[in-house]
Amino acid sequence: xxxxxxxxxxxxxxxxxxxxxxxxxxxxxxxxxxxxxxxxxxxxxxxxxxxxxxxxxxxxxxxxxxxxxxxxxxxxxxxxxxxxxxxxxxxxxxxxxxxxxxxxxxxxxxxxxxxxxxxxxxxxxxxxxxxxxxxxxxxxxxxxxxxxxxxxxxxxxxxxxx
Numbered sequence: 001x002x003x004x005x006x007x008x009x010x011x012x013x014x015x016x017x018x019x020x021x022x023x024x025x026x027x028x029x030x031x032x033x034x035x036x037x038x039x040x041x042x043x044x045x046x047x048x049x050x051x052x053x054x055x056x057x058x059x060x061x062x063x064x065x066x067x068x069x070x071x072x073x074x075x076x077x078x079x080x081x082x083x084x085x086x087x088x089x090x091x092x093x094x095x096x097x098x099x100x101x102x103x104x105x106x107x108x109x110x111x112x113x114x115x116x117x118x119x120x121x122x123x124x125x126x127x128x129x130x131x132x133x134x135x136x137x138x139x140x141x142x143x144x145x146x147x148x149x150x151x152x153x154x155x156x157x158x159x160x161x162x
Contacts, residue, residue, distance in 0.1 A: 029066045036062055040083075049089050056084045 021029070036059040043051035060080045067073045 033059060033062055033066075044088060047089055049087070052088055053084065056080050060084075 036055060039055040040052060040059065043049075043055055060077055063073060063077060063080070
């Protein structure tokens with residue numbers, strides 16, 4: 001005992017001594033913190049307020065439990081607390097009434113235009129359904145189809161399509 005007295009010092013403390021971590025365990029703790037911070041990032045991308053708040057609280061708790069208190073850890077925890085006060089969802093203004101007004105204005109404009117034009121001057125617009133039309137538009141000219149057959153040149157004759 002006398003020989004060990006100069007080499008070994010025995011101290012009594014009131015605080016329990018925690019185990020010394022292996023490098024693998026320390027790496028695991030750092031990776032777990034990284035995963036918790038990735039969850040914070042994912043919640044930001046998804047605009048998920050509840051997940052954001054719980055992920056920040058989880059990362060803070062993990063840091064407090066597994067890292068030694070020093071200025072770097074205290075600054076990190078202070079940053080997590082600052083992020084916790086930020087609201088990621090904001091209220092957008094309601095634009096439904098202005099959209100309704102724009103739609104009403106276009107309807108009123110059309111009705112006003114119709115009321116200003118006299119009905120007898122308005123010619124109906126004929127539409128041709130391309131499915132119902134069986135011949136191409138350039139195939140027969142209506143003026144040519146009314147010519148008698150003997151006055152047509154053979155070059156002007158239109159071959160019959162089947």
